[in-house]
Amino acid sequence: MPERSLKDMETEVFWNAVKTNDARFDGAFYLGVKTTGIYCRPSCRARTPKRENVAFFPTIQLAEQFGLRACLRCKPKEIRGRDSQITAILKVCEMLESDDLFSLDMLADEVGLSPSHLQRSFKEIIGVSPKKYAEAKRMEKFKNELRSGSDVTTAMYDVGFGSSSRLYEKASENLGMTPTKYKKGGQGVEINYTITDCELGRILVARTIKGLCNVAFADDDSTLEASLKKEYPNAEVTKDAAVLKGFVDEILIHLAGKKKRLDLPLDIQATAFQMRVWELLRKIPYGETVTYTQIAEQLGDKKKVRAVAQACASNRVAVVIPCHRVVGKDGKLSGYRWGVERKSKLLEAESCDE
Numbered sequence: 001m002p003e004r005s006l007k008d009m010e011t012e013v014f015w016n017a018v019k020t021n022d023a024r025f026d027g028a029f030y031l032g033v034k035t036t037g038i039y040c041r042p043s044c045r046a047r048t049p050k051r052e053n054v055a056f057f058p059t060i061q062l063a064e065q066f067g068l069r070a071c072l073r074c075k076p077k078e079i080r081g082r083d084s085q086i087t088a089i090l091k092v093c094e095m096l097e098s099d100d101l102f103s104l105d106m107l108a109d110e111v112g113l114s115p116s117h118l119q120r121s122f123k124e125i126i127g128v129s130p131k132k133y134a135e136a137k138r139m140e141k142f143k144n145e146l147r148s149g150s151d152v153t154t155a156m157y158d159v160g161f162g163s164s165s166r167l168y169e170k171a172s173e174n175l176g177m178t179p180t181k182y183k184k185g186g187q188g189v190e191i192n193y194t195i196t197d198c199e200l201g202r203i204l205v206a207r208t209i210k211g212l213c214n215v216a217f218a219d220d221d222s223t224l225e226a227s228l229k230k231e232y233p234n235a236e237v238t239k240d241a242a243v244l245k246g247f248v249d250e251i252l253i254h255l256a257g258k259k260k261r262l263d264l265p266l267d268i269q270a271t272a273f274q275m276r277v278w279e280l281l282r283k284i285p286y287g288e289t290v291t292y293t294q295i296a297e298q299l300g301d302k303k304k305v306r307a308v309a310q311a312c313a314s315n316r317v318a319v320v321i322p323c324h325r326v327v328g329k330d331g332k333l334s335g336y337r338w339g340v341e342r343k344s345k346l347l348e349a350e351s352c353d354e
């Protein structure tokens, strides 16, 4: 008998249905009992088996393939049809379990219910709202990813945390840990920075103990320092060229076109959506450009073009996250946080490198 013949999320819902003899689930799944070798409908009034002896089957055929016999008491073969409401709710569960993000309207549309009806029925049958359910499922996956060794950032976008930063904060709350210590303007964070000359004017490079937190260009040092302080008003910020030397060298070599890949550790404050966008940006090869629309498409939502542009504009580590490689649809450079002229120079330097 399979340990899990259906998705984990369904098994919880199914087990609840069994415990409450919920007849609405009859036909939605079958309950196989290892110890007795029989399968039942969820509403069977026979004594509830122990959880560890139970497996769930989506069809009678599958249950019988595993050598189980139909229960004589509840006669699962005589079920005619399925409860349409349960069918709809299970479909919604499945959608919420996927990596895509759905609004209540989209879910409702998919199963042909009104949003308010779906909201009500879902809560009644599953016990929580669709939103809570999706959050719980994502949190579960997130924790599993972390246990399997992914770092927090990777785990975040692998499980598709949405654009909501509230959800992101929730992640740290629920985990009892803080992915980055950036709440309250960097309180308790030690930041070291240095400023030097580069091809594009003055460049500021700043780091925490974990990685780069700011790389920026400007014409003068006071602008750079002011913007760093504005970003992390409560952090302990110290100028220290020595601790930045390794990072600065790498970046300057890169800007001079001598090293194409710039793979430096980052420690940046971000919403989950920003992280997903920035991760895609880091995959754009040297010397190539993509459009904002293409990034939005890669994220699975063409309509997010503006949000993508905003995420690019809020990049805090110039060049290391190469937001300069994202351009407008018509090839126009669009904006750049550190000046369109610098963007143009960067792209030019990358393109004539061949």
Ligand SMILES: [Zn+2]
Pocket (backbone or CB within 6 Å): 039, 040, 041, 044, 045, 046, 071, 072, 073, 074, 075
């Ligand atoms: Zn039975």
